[in-house]
Amino acid sequence: EAxxxxxxxxxxxxxxxxxxxxxxxxxxxxxxxxxxxFEFQGFKQLIDQIAESKKTSAD
Structure with missing residues (x-):
């Protein structure tokens, strides 16, 4: 498990x-x-939305 x-x-x-x-x-x-x-901005949006759903920071 990683x-x-x-x-x-x-x-x-x-x-x-x-x-x-x-x-x-x-x-x-x-x-x-x-x-x-998908382009980089799309990937960043994806990560940001995952972080938001988990209530954490993607920075």
Whole structure:
């Protein structure tokens, strides 16, 4: 088990959170369904939204 943020937040939880946030961004039209890549600002937005949902800082 690899901790990403701390011992309780694993890479599997990050994967789950990424899928959840990307699903929301796809549903809202931010990303096209089936997109394989996205630019840096999009990735930062994804991380910021995950951090917000976990009430932590992505800085």
């Amino acid at each position: 901790g990403v943020v701390d011992g309780k937040y694993t890479s599997q939880l990050l994967d789950n959170d990424m899928a959840r946030v990307l699903g929301k961004l796809t549903s809202s039209g931010t990303y096209t369904k089936g997109i394989k890549t």
